[in-house]
Amino acid sequence: GAVVSQHPSRVICKSGTSVKIECRSLDFQATTMFWYRQFPKQSLMLMATSNEGSKATYEQGVEKDKFLINHASLTLSTLTVTSAHPEDSSFYICSAEGQGSLSQPQHFGDGTRLSIL
Amino acid sequence: DAKTTQPPSMDCAEGRAANLPCNHSTISGNEYVYWYRQIHSQGPQYIIHGLKNNETNEMASLIITEDRKSSTLILPHATLRDTAVYYCIVRVQGYGNKLVFGAGTILRVKS
Numbered sequence: 001g002a003v004v005s006q007h008p009s010r011v012i013c014k015s016g017t018s019v020k021i022e023c024r025s026l027d028f029q030a031t032t033m034f035w036y037r038q039f040p041k042q043s044l045m046l047m048a049t050s051n052e053g054s055k056a057t058y059e060q061g062v063e064k065d066k067f068l069i070n071h072a073s074l075t076l077s078t079l080t081v082t083s084a085h086p087e088d089s090s091f092y093i094c095s096a097e098g099q100g101s102l103s104q105p106q107h108f109g110d111g112t113r114l115s116i117l
Numbered sequence: 118d119a120k121t122t123q124p125p126s127m128d129c130a131e132g133r134a135a136n137l138p139c140n141h142s143t144i145s146g147n148e149y150v151y152w153y154r155q156i157h158s159q160g161p162q163y164i165i166h167g168l169k170n171n172e173t174n175e176m177a178s179l180i181i182t183e184d185r186k187s188s189t190l191i192l193p194h195a196t197l198r199d200t201a202v203y204y205c206i207v208r209v210q211g212y213g214n215k216l217v218f219g220a221g222t223i224l225r226v227k228s
Contacts, residue, residue: 108160
């Protein structure tokens with residue numbers, strides 16, 4: 001089945017550091033990928049839609065200068081949390097779908113747990 | 118906002134069928150019903166989806182009412198590894214359309 005790989009799985013870093021998270025579709029091409037954030041005991045919240053070759057579309061309340069998204073190829077999207085602070089500590093998850101039928105399911109990576117000290 | 122309503126939690130005995138309900142009374146004609154589950158500290162796992170016909174795969178069955186206002190996900194023989202948060206999501210058909218997650222149902226399978 002479709003596989004989405006996310007790296008790294010866990011990051012611990014100091015406040016003020018910028019952190020890059022990668023999301024790869026391993027066996028299909030994805031012109032669109034999605035980035036979510038999940039705080040403890042809460043559901044997934046969509047942050048942005050990543051579009052290959054164009055700017056990402058951010059959800060209301062998500063700072064685009066804080067969360068930089070680059071989708072440079074059909075199999076890779078990156079999320080960079082710039083100047084991270086403790087309140088950015090969260091579980092970040094990406095998803096992607098292959099092009100095909102109109103009802104293709106999205107497949108998710110295993111997430112990146114970000115801890116800012 | 119999520120367009121579905123699910124019970125916050127359910128218990129199920131191991132080996133029994135788990136029936137998870139979902140209400141989506143405002144669903145539109147071009148929206149599919151998707152089910153995902155999330156085991157602790159992992160990304161969501163796709164289970165099944167459907168438009169109006171009942172669907173079955175190796176993981177589960179999806180029963181959609183004729184008026185499409187509600188559906189039920191059935192895990193035929195629940196195991197302890199099925200303990201997870203189950204999300205019912207309606208999504209407009211078409212590539213690149215986003216999934217909006219609600220609170221989901223915490224299913225606890227007990228021995």
